[in-house]
Amino acid sequence: MIKVAVIGFGVVGSGVVDMIHDNKNVLNENTGERIEIKKILDIREFPDDRHGFLVTHNADEIFNDPEIKIVVETMGGTKYAYDYSVRALKAGKHLVTSNKEMVASHGPELLKLAKENKVRYMFEASVGGGIPIIGPLSLYLAGNNINEIYGILNGTTNYILTQMKETKISFDEALKEAQEKGYAEANPDADVKGFDAVRKIAILASIAYNKFVDYNDLECEGITQIEAEDIRLAEELGYSIKLVGHTRKDGDKIIAGVRPMLVPKENILSNVNDVFNAIMVKGDFIGQTMFYGKGAGKNATASAIIGDIVDIIRNPGVMQEKVWDIKAAGLGDQEQENASFFIRYLSDNGENCAIITEVRKESEIRKIYCEKYDVKNIFKVLSF
Amino acid sequence: MIKVAVIGFGVVGSGVVDMIHDNKNVLNENTGERIEIKKILDIREFPDDRHGFLVTHNADEIFNDPEIKIVVETMGGTKYAYDYSVRALKAGKHLVTSNKEMVASHGPELLKLAKENKVRYMFEASVGGGIPIIGPLSLYLAGNNINEIYGILNGTTNYILTQMKETKISFDEALKEAQEKGYAEANPDADVKGFDAVRKIAILASIAYNKFVDYNDLECEGITQIEAEDIRLAEELGYSIKLVGHTRKDGDKIIAGVRPMLVPKENILSNVNDVFNAIMVKGDFIGQTMFYGKGAGKNATASAIIGDIVDIIRNPGVMQEKVWDIKAAGLGDQEQENASFFIRYLSDNGENCAIITEVRKESEIRKIYCEKYDVKNIFKVLSF
Numbered sequence: 001m002i003k004v005a006v007i008g009f010g011v012v013g014s015g016v017v018d019m020i021h022d023n024k025n026v027l028n029e030n031t032g033e034r035i036e037i038k039k040i041l042d043i044r045e046f047p048d049d050r051h052g053f054l055v056t057h058n059a060d061e062i063f064n065d066p067e068i069k070i071v072v073e074t075m076g077g078t079k080y081a082y083d084y085s086v087r088a089l090k091a092g093k094h095l096v097t098s099n100k101e102m103v104a105s106h107g108p109e110l111l112k113l114a115k116e117n118k119v120r121y122m123f124e125a126s127v128g129g130g131i132p133i134i135g136p137l138s139l140y141l142a143g144n145n146i147n148e149i150y151g152i153l154n155g156t157t158n159y160i161l162t163q164m165k166e167t168k169i170s171f172d173e174a175l176k177e178a179q180e181k182g183y184a185e186a187n188p189d190a191d192v193k194g195f196d197a198v199r200k201i202a203i204l205a206s207i208a209y210n211k212f213v214d215y216n217d218l219e220c221e222g223i224t225q226i227e228a229e230d231i232r233l234a235e236e237l238g239y240s241i242k243l244v245g246h247t248r249k250d251g252d253k254i255i256a257g258v259r260p261m262l263v264p265k266e267n268i269l270s271n272v273n274d275v276f277n278a279i280m281v282k283g284d285f286i287g288q289t290m291f292y293g294k295g296a297g298k299n300a301t302a303s304a305i306i307g308d309i310v311d312i313i314r315n316p317g318v319m320q321e322k323v324w325d326i327k328a329a330g331l332g333d334q335e336q337e338n339a340s341f342f343i344r345y346l347s348d349n350g351e352n353c354a355i356i357t358e359v360r361k362e363s364e365i366r367k368i369y370c371e372k373y374d375v376k377n378i379f380k381v382l383s384f
Numbered sequence: 385m386i387k388v389a390v391i392g393f394g395v396v397g398s399g400v401v402d403m404i405h406d407n408k409n410v411l412n413e414n415t416g417e418r419i420e421i422k423k424i425l426d427i428r429e430f431p432d433d434r435h436g437f438l439v440t441h442n443a444d445e446i447f448n449d450p451e452i453k454i455v456v457e458t459m460g461g462t463k464y465a466y467d468y469s470v471r472a473l474k475a476g477k478h479l480v481t482s483n484k485e486m487v488a489s490h491g492p493e494l495l496k497l498a499k500e501n502k503v504r505y506m507f508e509a510s511v512g513g514g515i516p517i518i519g520p521l522s523l524y525l526a527g528n529n530i531n532e533i534y535g536i537l538n539g540t541t542n543y544i545l546t547q548m549k550e551t552k553i554s555f556d557e558a559l560k561e562a563q564e565k566g567y568a569e570a571n572p573d574a575d576v577k578g579f580d581a582v583r584k585i586a587i588l589a590s591i592a593y594n595k596f597v598d599y600n601d602l603e604c605e606g607i608t609q610i611e612a613e614d615i616r617l618a619e620e621l622g623y624s625i626k627l628v629g630h631t632r633k634d635g636d637k638i639i640a641g642v643r644p645m646l647v648p649k650e651n652i653l654s655n656v657n658d659v660f661n662a663i664m665v666k667g668d669f670i671g672q673t674m675f676y677g678k679g680a681g682k683n684a685t686a687s688a689i690i691g692d693i694v695d696i697i698r699n700p701g702v703m704q705e706k707v708w709d710i711k712a713a714g715l716g717d718q719e720q721e722n723a724s725f726f727i728r729y730l731s732d733n734g735e736n737c738a739i740i741t742e743v744r745k746e747s748e749i750r751k752i753y754c755e756k757y758d759v760k761n762i763f764k765v766l767s768f
Contacts, residue, residue, distance in 0.1 A: 143691060271652050286683070288678070289677030290675075291676075307523065
């Protein structure tokens with residue numbers, strides 16, 4: 001019997017509790033263990049929930065209980081969750097989380113703490129929702145030099161871009177629809193400005209290159225400036241516009257960021273639509289491999305957390321092996337990369353036109369084309 | 385230092401040796417160990433190969449060497465490889481293979497033998513080439529009830545079907561081209577008749593359902609009967625024709641097989657082209673998730689084998705946990721499933737026509753439409 005505590009009984013936390021309850025048979029068959037939720041920490045009461053009786057407001061009941069071997073942190077944010085994370089690891093409990101903000105901000109410290117306390121800090125659910133990507137990248141691709149990672153890492157923006165393309169509506173209309181469907185928050189900035197995606201690519205880059213990549217240092221451009229005309233003209237030229245998180249190594253420098261890019265129709269990433277996420281990894285031996293699935297949602301995220309719990313149970317002697325070099329990674333300058341660009345401009349008679357440029361540095365392209373045309377938008381073209 | 389022996393120095397075996405040699409730094413960084421190839425067993429000599437000096441013709445040098453902890457079997461076939469596999473496991477060595485024929489034929493016995501000898505039998509490379517699928521399915525998705533798996537599991541047939549679609553050539557022309565490019569064997573039966581794919585789906589079904597699914601018992605239809613007209617008409621109706629390995633559970637029965645199916649354009653599987661493979665897994669919590677990459681080739685397959693080796697090194701105390709119930713799984717009858725079908729028939733004036741039928745049992749569809757029309761081909765439509 002493995003006893004687990006959940007901190008934060010919101011959407012994701014209740015998904016984890018549901019999955020452990022509903023799928024106890026398959027979990028038992030696949031781990032050889034019974035998994036039990038012993039306590040749930042939340043400031044609220046849940047009298048109508050079937051697991052409401054497990055709720056406590058006293059964190060000591062979790063951290064001082066030697067029977068609890070695994071703590072799942074699904075509070076989100078860093079304000080309170082940070083202290084709980086540190087306490088869990090110091091108490092010698094494995095820590096599993098979906099909290100990307102925590103991993104992207106405090107990953108190096110928490111990984112080190114896990115190692116010192118001979119437990120593991122696991123965060124499969126922090127990137128790509130249910131998609132197994134952190135485990136496969138850390139383990140199964142660990143023999144490859146990772147050349148590049150390109151990913152559609154935010155479901156909300158991908159839904160908005162898909163709607164703009166398929167129904168020819170504006171960004172504002174698509175955002176409103178996403179909000180009505182519950183895919184976007186009332187304040188959509190974290191998604192549409194790329195803040196969510198940039199944390200995720202920072203986590204992937206840190207794993208791929210074993211150095212802490214601080215998302216605060218990365219280029220981050222969202223989708224608010226994309227107009228229906230950009231999407232239409234890109235499509236005519238054979239491309240989809242996607243918000244792409246990307247990272248690669250340039251010598252000993254790491255290049256990483258988030259920006260809207262044109263993805264050619266023959267690239268499978270261009271067919272990743274709606275709220276789905278996909279992460280394309282290019283390794284020197286494996287070539288291109290892609291991981292696709294639901295990037296968010298209660299059940300998909302719970303599945304990723306449970307995957308980490310299964311990993312802990314199935315590999316019981318294993319401790320945190322890897323930590324991220326706490327000195328921030330040297331970041332390369334994307335500006336030095338050559339690429340081709342999509343340029344939308346207004347013709348002399350006010351018509352929207354677009355071209356795909358030759359391959360040059362972005363600054364050169366901007367200089368050349370902005371002098372010549374009334375440029376409305378410039379996006380990089382993904383070549384992968 | 386972890387010492388490894390390779391049995392069979394052909395395409396895949398030499399890829400493994402190359403990867404361990406070329407990527408020693410990243411492997412060291414990610415495992416904390418140095419990996420060394422100690423011996424290579426082959427009946428041939430390789431005087432010109434940089435690792436030729438490691439070749440031995442005496443298997444005892446491997447099995448009697450206590451320093452060798454991991455044996456990689458890349459001979460293929462079952463004739464000699466079976467004895468070597470048994471000897472390796474009985475000698476207490478972990479066994480890693482790309483040999484799908486061996487896994488699909490002798491999996492239950494070898495898994496049991498691994499468990500008895502407290503080592504692991506690993507075969508990530510047996511399905512999907514480099515794509516991490518067996519590890520993720522066994523570990524990260526282990527908390528899900530697996531509802532269905534659909535996969536493009538054979539790169540040769542996918543290349544042929546892609547060429548037929550894109551350049552409107554016949555099956556024979558596309559096969560010839562695939563042979564010229566080295567994607568198809570001189571005797572292409574194993575690929576084009578579905579024999580390769582059916583072994584792979586049998587392995588995936590065995591993992592998903594923890595019971596041995598014998599590929600000999602499965603429905604297996606290849607692509608030799610597909611004509612250019614089928615592909616053209618399917619495309620007009622909004623579908624790609626793909627050779628699909630599929631499995632699902634129907635009560636306590638397992639349904640599995642390989643057949644050409646129509647995949648709707650909006651399904652991401654329809655955009656998996658050329659020699660790429662993709663496996664879509666549907667779980668009760670994770671929803672749809674897909675794993676995509678190169679399904680064959682020296683380096684991609686080596687990457688999967690190295691992934692298994694990394695897993696063994698990183699999780700050193702772990703033994704074979706799971707074995708497949710050696711009683712063959714109860715197989716369900718696909719004939720009882722309702723589906724819609726693509727029917728190509730000749731009209732009265734000899735013209736090729738196609739329709740997508742209503743949803744019914746296959747036998748009923750065949751009866752209804754074959755009476756009414758001059759039917760040329762019938763394919764199931766994938767609904768996923």
